[in-house]
Amino acid sequence: MAEQCKDPRCPTHGGLKVRGRIMQAHVVSAKERKSAIVEIPRVHKVHKYERFEKRHSRIHVHVPECISVKEGDLVEIGECHKLSKTKAHVVIKKI
Numbered sequence: 001m002a003e004q005c006k007d008p009r010c011p012t013h014g015g016l017k018v019r020g021r022i023m024q025a026h027v028v029s030a031k032e033r034k035s036a037i038v039e040i041p042r043v044h045k046v047h048k049y050e051r052f053e054k055r056h057s058r059i060h061v062h063v064p065e066c067i068s069v070k071e072g073d074l075v076e077i078g079e080c081h082k083l084s085k086t087k088a089h090v091v092i093k094k095i
């Protein structure tokens, strides 16, 4: 990318260390400039009926300067240290 990335909280250009789980998630909201809300699908077993139920968790993620996301994008996110009250994950790349 030609544009220089000066975001200190960027996993590729800044000093942000990603550790823990790496997950794939769908962007559901990208209204804020440097953060987005993503949905992580997971399955939950209902013992009573011996069936699986689709559930998802919504989390806030940090979007570094060099990545732009929009609603509906599939992104790879990684766990990092807490960035703000609600954010502890960062977008690594678009898929």
Ligand SMILES: [Zn+2]
Pocket: 005, 006, 007, 010, 011, 012, 013, 014, 064, 065, 066, 067
């Ligand atoms: Zn960057």
